[in-house]
Amino acid sequence: MLGRVFTHLDGLTAVALFGIGFALLLLDKNLMKKIIGFSMMDSGIYLFLASYGYIEGRLAPIYAEGISDPAAYVNPLPAGLVLTGIVVGVSVTAVMLGLTVRLYERYHSLDIDEIAEKIRREGK
């Protein structure tokens, strides 16, 4: 059992990171912490993809002089997915941060319940 835990250590870490981030994003009342949670959640997935995409002893997928056997290199696709994921994550974080700034300017609070309360009182 313990041996299996160690062989999948990076996978388990990734899932734990994902879980922590997910819980933060879902449950925390502070908007900034929610965004941090989102970043952790995404990092967990990148770790997962990157660790399973790497095979011990193989080369980075950039052509090295004289080695034309594709089996000598790792698959470039997982790294590509991680890169794309990072780009997506950055833009989403930017949107969330922008929203948070605007909400803070208007309601002077980062607490999502407090903002909801202020909006309710503001009425329409």
Add this chain to the structure above:
Amino acid sequence: MMTMVWWQNLPLFMIVGALVCAAVCSVLKAKAARAVMAALSFLECCGMGVLLYFTLTKNESFVFAMGEIGAPFGNELRVGAAEALVGLLFAVIMFLSLLGGWKQFSLDIAPNRATLYGSVFCLLTAAMCAMTFTNDLFTAYVFIEISTIAACALILSRNWGRTMFAATRYMIMNLLGSGLFLLGLSMLYCLTGHLLFPQLGAGVKELLAANRYPMPLYLSFLLMTLGVAIKSALYPFHTWLPSAYSTSTATSSAILSSVVSKMYIFLLVKIFFRAAGTDVFARRIEDVLFLYAMVGVIAGSVYAIVQRRMMRMIAYSSVAQIGYIFLGIALGTEAGFAAALFHILAHSAAKSMLFLAGNKLRSAADGQDTFPALRGTAKKEPLAALAFLVGALSLVGVPVLGGFASKVFLAKAAVELGGWRMVVVLADLLVSTALNVGYLLRCALTLYRPAEDTEARPAPKTRDAAFAFAMIVLILMNLGLGVFGAPVLDWIQRGIAMFV
């Protein structure tokens, strides 16, 4: 490599064209940006129509391999009749929503933001096309995120505090959803080594046949399903929906309710059909979905009944209607999937009309949408009230309208399946129809009751040709889906047959 025919290049051009328009819009003046939006969405309709025509007449789907690079590194688009039909509906709804909100657009949105609105509209169009056509799970994920951002910006188009808060909640729930989807996708990729649907499906089948990793496979599909369920507001995950739909502008709420949530569901149908395979294995996920959908159909209607504002009521009725769609998917048979896809069409046609007409009626009642304030608005806006009535009747399920046809198809699919699912679906249909009558018709009748203050305000006759055109086409679409339900269902079934 088979030779490409000209129309087989259309899907790529439609996606890239929309992306280029999004970039161009951001530097144009407000008026030009609006023209670009209208032209783009009209051209998308034409493109989808051409694709539907050719896929139906040739009776086969085609794959567009980008750069002609095959699996596992390539990226592909795939179009069959189902994709083209659903895409056509989405494009038409987007075009009509744009027209329906054309006049209110300049009132709701400051000129300096109109160009940005054009950008996100085009971006959403690109995401819609890409998600409908893609043959690759990761591309689907990327466009899911793009559409999340674009939809958030669409909600934000009104500069109210409430709208901003609604958009924030929308983002939070949607990020949870796409996080789950990405995790499920990554696990699936680790297990099978493929992202393209056909290879993915073959890989899953192989693993299951050898009984390797059944639990991780099940988990990864469950995660993806859960992600999509959150993003399309299936019942217990609907909390973001009402305020997001009811506080944004006419065009935005019509698009959000009819296109954005539906394209995720269509993606899920593709995943089930082309990656998971509809066998015993998918059954277990469908049981979970069935439970949620069953409760959602009733709960959405109950929530809608207790609302005191029309727009929130319409928004909550979406929760119930999405329950119907998932109910069809959860039946797990081909007839069930066809009924679900048909309900996507019927509900989109009705709900976008309700939102557009509702917004018009709300502005006729001086921006109030409580039921007493809405009395007598039918006199001021007869066409909007008529459209609202038709949409309400369609959702209730009155014959010759789209909603009725889809309820019949769903019931038929359930009867075909038999067992306890049939009993549950039929009971659900019965109860929810009764509830729908309760709130939708009550609201529609309120419009036609005379206003309380008899000294009627001099109703300023507003002429809005674009709105009138959109309403008439939408009413005809609802009628068409009802009258020609059987041929449309036949197209869907042929499309599903092309999936495999």
